[in-house]
Amino acid sequence: MLNWEQLLNGQRRKDRHGTGSTVLSANGRVELERDYDRILFATPTRRMGDKTQVFPLERNDSVRNRLTHSHEVSSLARSIGIRLAFDFRTEIFGDDSGKDIERCVPALLAAIGLAHDLGNPPFGHQGEKAIQNWFKRNEVKVFGEHNHTDSQDFLGFDGNAQTFRLVTRLQILNDTFGLNLTYATLASMLKYPVSNRQVQSLGWKKAGYFQSEQAIVEDVWQQTGLSEGIRHPFTFVMEACDDIAYIVLDAEDIVKKDIASFSDIVDHLNHMNPDDALTQSVLSAAKSKNKEFKNAGLSPKELNDVSMQMFRVYAISAMVKAILDSLVTDIKQIMLGQTPAGYTLLDSSEAAQFCAAMRKFDYVHGYRHKSVLELELRGNNYISNIMDMLWVGISHEGQDNLFAQYAFQRISENYRRIYTESEMSDNYRKAQLLADAVSGMTDSYLIYLHDELKNLHG
Incomplete structure (x- = not known):
C-alpha cells in the first residue's frame, strides 16, 4: 500500500546522486513550494504564452493560450489541495499526515498543474x-529497416513524456539534473506511468516517459513507493483539473470568439442531459443569472460574455465538489494501486454526464470549427516541413553541406550538447534531438524559423 511519507518525498535527485549542494537555501519555503517557483521562472513556462490551447x-x-490554461489548471489544483489539507485531512491522509500537509499539498498540486503542458509542441x-x-x-530513413525498439517513442510522441524529459x-x-525538482513532484507529474514497451500489456492508452528517461523514472518510483502502472494519487487530481479547464474554459473561449452562444450551451446540455441532476443544477443557476443580466441593459455580446462567466463559476464549483467526493470515496483503492488504467476522478463522479456533454459541445463547436481546422492544417504543414529541413542538418552533421551546417546550428546549443552526451543509440538520439528542437518552439518562432530555412534551402 502506498504511504504519504514516501509520496510527499521532498528530497531532490541531486541530493542523492549529485556532487554539489542544491542552489541556495529554502529561505523559509518548504521544498515543494520551491518546486512551484522553479517551474514558474523556467524559460519553457514563458514560452507557453505563444503556444496554442485551442485556437x-x-x-x-x-x-486562452497554453500559459493561461496552465495557470488556471494550477489554480484549480492548488484550491483542491487546500480543501484536501484542511477539510479532508483525515479522510485522505489518515495517520500519514505527519508532514506539513497544509503547505506541501497545495504547493505540490499547484506545481504539477503549472508544469503539466510544458512539453507540448507548438499548435497544440x-x-x-x-x-x-x-x-x-x-521511420525507415531515421531508424533503419528493423529497429522497431528505437522508433516507438517517436511514432507515439507525446507531450506528457516530453514534459518529464524537459x-x-x-x-x-x-x-x-534539469530543474532538480523533488521526487514527489516528479512522481505526480507522470500522467501515464508506463513506457511504450508496456502500454498495451498494462492497458494504458499512451506512454508517459521515453526510454532516455527510464533510469530517472525508476529512481523516482523507488523513492516514492510507486511502480510501473501505478499513479501517484495527486496525478488523478491534476488530470481532473486539466479536464475541468479545457471542458469549461474552452467553451468560454468558443463563446468569446462568437462561434457559439450561451444559449447554444443551454440548448445542448438540455438536449444531452435532460435528467442529469448536476447538469440541471448548473443550468438553473446560470439561467437565473442570465435573466438578471437581461434586465441590466447589456448588449447581446456583453450578455453572452457575463452569462458564460457565471456558467463557468457554477460549473467549476460543481465539478470540484464532484472530484472531492470521488477522491474521498475511492482513496483506499487509489492507495492500494487498484484503480484500472482508464480510471479518472471525473468519469467516476456525479459530474460524469455533464463532462461528457461539455466535451461534445467543445468538439463540435470548437475543435472542429473551420477556422481551427484551417490553422491546424497550416501548423501541420509548417511542422512537417521544418522537420524535413532540420533533419538534413542532424543527419548530415559534420559533413560538407552548408545548409546542413546552418540548420544544425539553428538548434538550441543546450539541446545539441545533450544530444552529444546521450548514451542512447545513434538513431535514437538523432530522432530525439529533432523532437526536442521542434517541441520546444513556440507557434510564431516555428513559423519564423521555417520561413528562414525554406528561403535558404530552396
Missing part, C-alpha cells in the same frame, strides 16, 4: 500528431 495564432488576447495536439506522422513517414534533463540550471 492557433489567436490575436484576441482574451482567448495537432502538433503532436504532426510529429508522430513525420516519424511514421520517415524538467529532468533539458532545462539546465548548472548541472545535469
Whole structure:
C-alpha cells in the first residue's frame, strides 16, 4: 500500500546522486513550494504564452493560450489541495499526515498543474500528431529497416513524456539534473506511468516517459513507493483539473470568439442531459443569472460574455465538489494501486454526464470549427516541413553541406550538447534531438524559423 511519507518525498535527485549542494537555501519555503517557483521562472513556462490551447495564432488576447490554461489548471489544483489539507485531512491522509500537509499539498498540486503542458509542441495536439506522422513517414530513413525498439517513442510522441524529459534533463540550471525538482513532484507529474514497451500489456492508452528517461523514472518510483502502472494519487487530481479547464474554459473561449452562444450551451446540455441532476443544477443557476443580466441593459455580446462567466463559476464549483467526493470515496483503492488504467476522478463522479456533454459541445463547436481546422492544417504543414529541413542538418552533421551546417546550428546549443552526451543509440538520439528542437518552439518562432530555412534551402 502506498504511504504519504514516501509520496510527499521532498528530497531532490541531486541530493542523492549529485556532487554539489542544491542552489541556495529554502529561505523559509518548504521544498515543494520551491518546486512551484522553479517551474514558474523556467524559460519553457514563458514560452507557453505563444503556444496554442485551442485556437492557433489567436490575436484576441482574451482567448486562452497554453500559459493561461496552465495557470488556471494550477489554480484549480492548488484550491483542491487546500480543501484536501484542511477539510479532508483525515479522510485522505489518515495517520500519514505527519508532514506539513497544509503547505506541501497545495504547493505540490499547484506545481504539477503549472508544469503539466510544458512539453507540448507548438499548435497544440495537432502538433503532436504532426510529429508522430513525420516519424511514421520517415521511420525507415531515421531508424533503419528493423529497429522497431528505437522508433516507438517517436511514432507515439507525446507531450506528457516530453514534459518529464524537459524538467529532468533539458532545462539546465548548472548541472545535469534539469530543474532538480523533488521526487514527489516528479512522481505526480507522470500522467501515464508506463513506457511504450508496456502500454498495451498494462492497458494504458499512451506512454508517459521515453526510454532516455527510464533510469530517472525508476529512481523516482523507488523513492516514492510507486511502480510501473501505478499513479501517484495527486496525478488523478491534476488530470481532473486539466479536464475541468479545457471542458469549461474552452467553451468560454468558443463563446468569446462568437462561434457559439450561451444559449447554444443551454440548448445542448438540455438536449444531452435532460435528467442529469448536476447538469440541471448548473443550468438553473446560470439561467437565473442570465435573466438578471437581461434586465441590466447589456448588449447581446456583453450578455453572452457575463452569462458564460457565471456558467463557468457554477460549473467549476460543481465539478470540484464532484472530484472531492470521488477522491474521498475511492482513496483506499487509489492507495492500494487498484484503480484500472482508464480510471479518472471525473468519469467516476456525479459530474460524469455533464463532462461528457461539455466535451461534445467543445468538439463540435470548437475543435472542429473551420477556422481551427484551417490553422491546424497550416501548423501541420509548417511542422512537417521544418522537420524535413532540420533533419538534413542532424543527419548530415559534420559533413560538407552548408545548409546542413546552418540548420544544425539553428538548434538550441543546450539541446545539441545533450544530444552529444546521450548514451542512447545513434538513431535514437538523432530522432530525439529533432523532437526536442521542434517541441520546444513556440507557434510564431516555428513559423519564423521555417520561413528562414525554406528561403535558404530552396
